[in-house]
Amino acid sequence: MSDSNTGPLKGLRILDLTRILAGPTATQLLGDLGAEVIKIERPGAGDDTRSWGPPYHKDADGQDTSESAYYLSVNRNKHSVAIDIEKSEGQALVKQLLASCDVLVENFKVGGLAKYGLSYEQLKEGFPRLVYCSITGFGQTGPYAPRAGYDYLVQGMGGVMSVTGEADGQPLKVGIAIADIMTGMHASVAILAALRHRDATGQGQQVDLGLLDSTVSWLANQGMNYLVSGKAPGRLGNAHPNIVPYQVFETADGHIILAVGNDSQFAKFCGFAGLGDLVSDPRFATNRARVAARNDLVPMLAGVIAAKPTAHWTAGLEAVGVPCSPINTIDQVFADPHVQAREMVVEMEHPLTGLPVKMIGNPQKYSATPVSYRKAPPTCGEDTVDVLSNLLGLPTDEIERLRDSGVIG
Secondary structure, three states: OOOOOOOOOOOOEEEEEOOOOHHHHHHHHHHHOOOEEEEEEOOOOOOHHHHOOOOEEEOOOOOEEEEEHHHHOOOOOEEEEEEOOOOHHHHHHHHHHHOOOOEEEEOOOOOOOHHHOOOHHHHOOOOOOOEEEEEEOOOOOOOOOOOOOOHHHHHHHOOOHHHOOOOOOOOOOOOOOHHHHHHHHHHHHHHHHHHHHHHHHOOOEEEEEEHHHHHHHOOHHHHHHHHHHOOOOOOOOOOOOOOOOEEEEEOOOOEEEEEOOOHHHHHHHHHHHOOHHHHHOOOOOOHHHHHHOHHHHHHHHHHHHOOOOHHHHHHHHHHOOOOEEEOOOHHHHHHOHHHHHOOOEEEEEOOOOOOEEEEEOOOOOOOOOOOOOOOOOOOOOOOHHHHHHHOOOOOHHHHHHHHHOOOEO
16 A cells, blocks of 8 residues: 555545535545545534444444444545534635635535535636536436435435335345445546546536436436336346346355356356256247246256355356356455455554554556555544645634634534
8 A cells, every 4th residue: 555646636636525425435536546635524523424333443442433434434535624614714714725626525405505605606706717516416406406315215216226126025225325326426527527628628617416317327228228118127136137047046055146148158058057958949049038038947047056056156157158156245255365456455544543444445446547545534623733724824823713713623
């Protein structure tokens, strides 16, 4: 792990007024790529997720600290500055910081920052080069714009839950807050596109991201299946709507995922499984036929697969070029030698305890400008004095006055 900033976004400065998950996901990604991220937090409280535990980071005695794993997951490579933006002097400090920033990212409800003088409309004339990214549940326009947005609700409203779960069971959410995370990913891409436009023209702009829009966008083939056919897809459990066999099967000692993507792979699978007769059967010879005959084919395969252990199928099918995998628990994921070789777990020294904290690594690999892990997720207000003195040039007595008056923490 390198302490130096070698990322491609070195020199970019972001003012981060986000909390929870979608916004922090975007700003952590940009921070990993070298951007300097200044996270503004409420004095004494900070990001809501700091208390979203257990589990929490532990001290040398094995006791819980105040820093939750949830907060740690999306807040590295950031400087925490505790400013009360409800106070006029706090608002003034934010504007002073903006003078040296390229980007502001916020996830307040629509219009929520206007009462603090920090909306895009209030800032755009004074900061014409500013890229102002707003992340909300439903975007800045439309009938739902005033509503608060929550990942779980949006997974339901956006159709994801209607295609997730067993056919005869309840609709299910994805096991992680995927709507938040994907919106954060979209936000990071949108910010970079807006910066490219700014650098070419000198013109900043507002970037408008909504959780629902993002979720609808990644309905992907399922959404297109409806748009083309006019028929809303339903839940198929672990099966695929357009490919067969492409699902979970029970083995003698567990489960596998069999992902036969084409007719050649089906022939190879059948050869390995001792089912060569199926290849010439017109009911199963092509994927189109197999989809139509799903209810006949799958039980036949299930009986054969259940007779052998997982290792028999994963090793044997890999050898003949048929996609197949075990279903790992999360502890097995992080023990996987490939995941370890790809450095998907990194350690950073936590500022509160001085002890290492394991974090999920950034998946982006660069040959010339690798990501850097420069700063562990900060405690609330950890960098207030440093940023205000070094970036704004405020003297010590002024910083103390602001702290005494509750403007900063």
